[in-house]
C-alpha cells in the first residue's frame with residue numbers, strides 16, 4: 001500500500017481498494033474534472049449531486065475570494081452579518097409560497113437534524129407536546145447523523161449503529177419494479193403506498209406523531225421516484241392528522257427536477273424543506289431548512305429577550321458560505337439553470353432509456369436531470385457489478401455514482417446534449433464489459 005495514503009480514513013469508501021488504486025482529482029472547470037495525471041473526466045454526477053452550475057464558475061470563485069479577504073468569520077449567535085440576511089431572502093424568494101423563513105446549517109445531515117428538532121419543538125410550543133414521533137420511509141436517505149439514520153431506511157447505514165433514536169417508524173418505499181419497470185418519468189402505479197401512513201396513525205395515534213420526512217425523489221438509495229399522485233396523497237393524510245410534512249430536498253433542490261424545488265415540480269408544498277449541496281454549488285459547505293412562515297411564527301412567543309429555538313451551529317450562515325450562496329443563486333438566475341432540466345429532460349430520458357436491453361439492465365428510472373440504471377447483481381456478490389461499471393467508466397473518462405447495483409446520474413445543469421450522449425455511450429460500454 002502507498003504509505004502516503006495511510007492516514008486519511010475515507011468516508012463512504014472502500015478504503016483498501018481505493019488505496020491500492022487511487023482516483024485523485026486535481027482540477028475542475030465547467031463539466032469536467034482532471035485527475036492528478038491531467039486526464040479529463042466528464043462529471044456525470046455534479047461532483048456529488050451538488051455542483052449544479054458546473055465547476056469553477058467565475059462569479060462564485062470571486063465572491064468567495066473577496067469574502068475571505070473582507071471578513072473571515074462572524075459569530076452567528078446573538079450576532080449576524082448582512083450577507084446572512086441577503087441569502088435567506090434570496091432563498092425565500094425562490095421557495096414555495098408561504099415558505100419564507102430560512103435556518104442555515106453546514107450540511108444536509110445537519111439540515112435534517114434541524115428540521116426534525118424544529119418539528120418536535122413546533123408541536124410543543126403550540127401545546128401539543130405529545131407529538132414527538134418521527135416517521136421516515138424505507139430506503140430513505142437523510143444523511144448520517146443519529147436523527148437522519150433513524151428516520152432513514154438504508155440498512156447498511158443503520159445496522160452498525162445500535163438502536164438510534166426511539167419513537168421512530170417507517171412507511172414503505174415506492175420502488176415497484178414489478179409494476180413500473182422502465183417507466184419514463186413518474187411511475188403510474190403506487191400512489192396508494194402513501195396510505196401506509198394511515199396504518200402508522202392507526203398503530204401509534206396521530207397525537208403522538210410530529211412529522212413525516214421523505215425525499216421527493218430518493219437519490220442515494222438509487223433514484224426512487226414518487227408514483228403519480230403519491231406526494232399529493234401523503235400531503236392530504238398529513239393535513240388530516242395534523243402531522244408536519246418534511247421534504248428532504250438536499251438532492252432535488254436548486255433545479256435538479258426542472259424547477260427550484262421538487263415541491264414546485266410536483267405541486268405539493270411541505271411544511272419544511274431541507275436543502276444543501278446546490279445551495280452553494282458545492283463550493284463551501286452549507287445546508288438550510290426552509291420553514292413555513294406560520295411555523296416560525298409559532299416560536300415567536302414569550303418575552304422578547306429570550307432565545308426562541310435552542311439550536312444552531314458555530315458555522316451557521318458562515319460568511320464564506322453566504323457569499324458563495326449569493327453568487328450561486330445569481331449564476332443560476334443569469335443562466336436560467338433552475339429550469340434548464342425541464343428543457344433537457346426529454347432528451348436525457350430518451351438517451352438514458354436507450355440502455356434498455358443492454359445486458360443485466362433490469363430497470364431504468366429518470367426525472368429531470370436524474371437517471372438511475374438498476375443492474376441485476378452478480379450472484380453472491382451484490383454491488384460488485386455496478387462498482388465494476390463505476391471503475392470502468394472512470395477509466396474511460398466519466399464520473400458516475402453507484403449505490404447497491406444501481407448506477408446514478410445527476411450531471412451539472414449546464415450539460416450539453418452531446419455530453420449526455422457521451423455519458424450514456426460510456427455507461428453502455430461499461431455495462432457490456434461488466435456482463
Ligand SMILES: Cc1ncc(COP(=O)(O)O)c(C=O)c1O
Nearest residue numbers: 107108109141142143248250251
Ligand atoms: C436527501 C439527502 N439528505 C441528506 C443528505 C446529507 O447531506 P450531507 O452529506 O451534506 O450531510 C443527502 C446527501 O446526499 C441527501 O441526499
